């Protein structure tokens with residue numbers, strides 16, 4: 555019986571010292587000039603352009619190209635309208651006013667590489683959660699077709 559109490563005491567002292575030791579080293583760490591580990595381990599900042607084939611910034615001309623809009627409208631109706639509605643959120647979000655929220659390069663990458671985007675881009679990841687984890691389908695558009703669709707989206 556006696557040894558049991560003794561060994562419990564020893565354990566208590568041991569853990570007591572252990573806890574103090576931990577605290578001391580934490581205090582020591584606070585006084586160093588090094589950045590806290592949590593900052594060092596942060597992921598590299600995500601590109602504002604997202605992930606995908608377009609890595610050079612696309613700058614949209616002020617004027618809307620009507621011929622391109624017409625081409626984009628046909629593609630949008632055939633390939634996008636099942637999940638998107640210009641006026642309101644559907645299976646996917648409405649793209650109305652999207653260029654106030656996102657840059658054109660990001661939008662192009664979302665159209666051309668949705669699977670990569672919802673895996674790696676923080677904004678697309680959030681959208682994926684918000685839209686019930688329905689993954690946008692890669693519709694296999696060419697860059698020219700995607701650009702035309704984007705011109706149509708500008709008219710929403």
Ligand code: HEC
Pocket residue numbers: 630633634635636637638645646647648649652656661664665668672678681682683685687688689690691693695703
């Ligand atoms: C199978 C349904 C589906 C199809 C088809 C689809 N999308 Fe999506 N789209 C989504 C969903 C859902 C999201 C939200 C992200 C996610 O969950 O993958 C999304 C997100 C987007 C976004 C980002 C919206 C924002 O607010 O940032 C754009 C841009 C977009 N889609 C464009 C298109 C275009 C253009 C097409 C046609 C070429 C298309 N999508 C086809 C379902 C779809």
